[in-house]
Amino acid sequence: MTRIFLIGYMGAGKTTLGKAFAREQGLTFIDLDWYIEERFHKTVQQLFTERGEQGFRELEKKMLHEVAEFEDVVISAGGGTPCFFDNMDYMNETGETVFLQVAPEVLFHRLKVAKQQRPLLSNKNDEELMNFICEALQKRSPFYSKAKHLFKADELEDRRQIQASIDSLRKQLEK
Template sequence: MANIFLIGFMGTGKSSIASYIGEHFGMSVVEMDETIEANEKMSIKDIFAEKGEAYFRNLETDLLRKIGQGDNTVVSCGGGVPMREENIKVMKESGVTVLLTAEPEIIYKRVCKSNNRPLLNDNMSVEYIADLLGQRREKYEKAADFSVTTDDRDKRDIAQEIIHRIAK
């Protein structure tokens, strides 16, 4: 099976949906943020603080290229991955890209207790999330082959919708 790239804003369910799809459909799973943290031996927050966002974004692109050389992998992409044209190209050439969406209020409820979200740490509010989401929406939609809302849905329903739509 081709790779499945799950994109979207933080808190839309990319990691949990990727795990569910991997488990139920026999695919490898890559959680990009966790993989980068393991490779760098530091948290995303520390990478941003010590080496900068540009360094982190380059790590994302390098990892995406590596994943794109294989198949049968479901990938939970970091929220900023689709901001780079190069990343969109890699995803389009090596699989199907699915945009997971959620309303800003739902995202806030899901991430408000997290302290490992460098872009939100000093701006944890529904308004800031809505603004950042608005800035990213066009690139997210351009990158995606289709989108699936995750508001008030369980991961099984979301994963089954994704697999059904890919199988068409």
């Protein structure tokens, strides 16, 4: 029975690496945000707006516990998921946790390209975006650092890099 939780900041590559890793290992991939959207037929943004942050985080916790019952899965947690309630401890108890660590400059370049799809970022200029990323990483670091595995995920830009990351992650998890 395999259960792997990928955690990290938005743009860290949780979905990119998670999908590819799961496919190669014959595991099911679940993106927690997508799972929530499918279950409630609303976007995360809509749920956040309707319920407020506290209401959304309670729902997210409930859905995390639901997907953590599944076996042979790679679960991509939302960037904030580890930072609320006992979510990080819970993930550590129920599976392997992997923090995808990415340099702020790399996150900046990834998120700048995808700014319009991310409501929290859409109205920020370059300086504001970089400051936002650095501040968020600083706040979340105590939670992310509780992961059982630290994985450098700066290089996920093409198939070769993704394959090299899959191989490296597999070796790290086998230890």
